[in-house]
Amino acid sequence: MHKITLRGRDYRSKQPIEITAHQGVISHIHPIAEEKNLLFIAPGLVDLQVNGFGGVDFNTYPFAEESVEQVTRAMWQQGVTTFLPTVITNDGHEIEQMVVTLARACQQFPAVEQSVAGIHLEGPFLSSQEGPRGAHALAHIKAPDWALFQQWQKAAQGRVRLITLSPEWPQADDFIRQCVADNIVVSIGHTAASAAQIASAVEAGARMSTHLGNGTHLTLPRHPNYIWEQLAQDDLWCAMIADGEHLPLSVLKVFIRAKNGRAMLVSDVTSHAGMPPGCYHSHIGGEVVLSAEGRLSMANNPALLAGSVQGLLHGVNTLVKNAIVPLAEAIDMASIRPALSLNLPVQQGLAVGAPLDAIMLRSGEGNTLQLVATYKQGAEVWRGE
Template sequence: MKECIGIHYRTGRPIRLKWHRGNIEEIQELSDGIGDDLPYLAPGLVDLQVNGYGGYDLNAWPMEEEHVRHVTRGLWKEGVTSYFPTIITNSNEAIERAVGVISAVCDKEKGMDRCIAGIHLEGPFISPEEGPRGAHHREYVKGPDWSLFQRWQEAAGGRIKVVTLSPEWPGAGEFIQRCAAQGVIVSIGHTAATPEQIREAVNAGASMSTHLGNGAHLLLPRHPNYLWEQLAQEDLWSCMIADGFHLPESVLKVILRVKGEKALLVSDSVSFCGMEPGEYTTHIGGKVVLTPEGKLHLAENPNLLAGSAQTLKWGVEHLKNTGWCPLSEAWEMASTRPSRAANLPGREGLAEGAPADFLLFQRKKSALHLLKTYKHGDCVYHARNVKGDGS
């Protein structure tokens, strides 16, 4: 049996955590004052939406198995112990190949399979309209097609666990019911649906909103509209990109207050996440700039975002630093809440019998410094030249 000690992220009390064969066996609360330099202990981060990391794009072809491995290992350095590789709107064949590559990696390596909790299919069943469609290619957008989805699911080895779609299409309700019956989460996103269509989707089994507030028209009727309706639906989990750039602080605050325990964080990170500030060329030929402040924008227009270049840890820091919620709540938006939304084994967080997916980190002013990442009880990341890591 292995063990480490640290400060519980929620209670602020020192604990000893023991684990064996990949699961937490015991958590003991210790006396205060045993060490002022103890690190914090917290559940591993869970990201429902990852498009790439560290220069590796999961939607650029040809995608190789090593790309998936690089993204997974890179996310360990950011404290992510479970994630959903996200495949966006593309040709039927490209989507089939991409999910097949991810599935092949999981089949070959148990370590990768444990970290990849499922595949998130973001499109092509989304709105064709400008604004809601976002950066997705119009030529590949289409209505929900169950036989086509089953073809992709077969190529994925059954690993497609989240589907982002717009319920504005005819037949969307039946498609959502079929997904829900197979345990596939349907998330409403990139949508121009009417409030009535949103309500019908929820009644059919849709349970989530994809990056709420983004992938929308620039101008909407003041009310009703699809943003208000998703906020009002108590059964919908609301995913937010809290990088400080995608949503105004007022919108973040409203979502936090309205959705409560149903508010959670995603990164929606692209391949430039984890890279140094500078100018880069995308695989489709466009130039983008990653600023020292962490904003990724088109080189020709600083006002237009080119995706998210920050991880979940950044989002946690941003929410904590705004003062809208304590660190413990921000952390749970990026760990236990997404686990609950996706019904993952880690939904209980730091608890006896739960998977030994946890982190040790230090708090330094406004930043969180990761020391170690554990997945299934194995240390998959250890910061260099770090002392007092509690183990």
């Protein structure tokens, strides 16, 4: 029987503990005597929005099944043990082909099957308005269409688990009810919906906000508006990009306080993450520039962001180093909470009976955490130098 034992400092209690797992499942956790230089031990990170990584783009067809495995290993290297490849607005046939490739990758590679908790379909049922639409192609934006969605879901072998849509369409509430009946989580995003339409979508079963505060108009009526309404809806989990570029720190802080335990992080990383600084061509935004500091912007307008290139742990570190939340909460926001929002098996975190998905972290410079090792279902899948 495959057994593994890890010793570290519990990320919540800060007490030294030993965790034992059999066949990938945690069987014992107990306190041990104080030791020097113990690393923090925390649940593996869960990223609900991964567009690609290291040159692999889940939104440029074709990509190979092997490249999905490559991204899975890159995620492990970032401390992410569970993620949702994210397919955005595109030509309907291309969306179908991309989810087929993702589903095949799950079948072919055990590493992918273990780590990919589902597919996130971000679009094409979004706002057509400039601003909320962000970089999604106007030509492919459409009203929610259950028959069309079913076609993609079938192609994906039922793996679409999360869908981002805008409730501004008259068809939205019926579509949301059908998703809920099929156990698909509906997230509100890229929206120009009225406060009443947001409230109605929540009533119909929408349960999340996609990167709240991004993919919006540059100017909004002071109140009511779709940001206040989503913040006030207690049933909505709030996903945020905490790379320090997409949202000012004060906004992150206020969103977290308002959501009272339902705030969480996504990376929204793109294929340019993990690449050297330089100029790149992006299928959605034309020419983009990646700076040495990790900012991805449009070449013709550096004020506009062209996506994210920072992993989820970077978001955790942004919150910790700026004292927005304590370390344990920052980690929960990038692990247990996203797992809870989708009702995934890893939602228990480090607990007896839960899968041993864990990361070991060292306190580094400037109160930040550095990843030392990653464990997936009880196996060490990555270790740094």
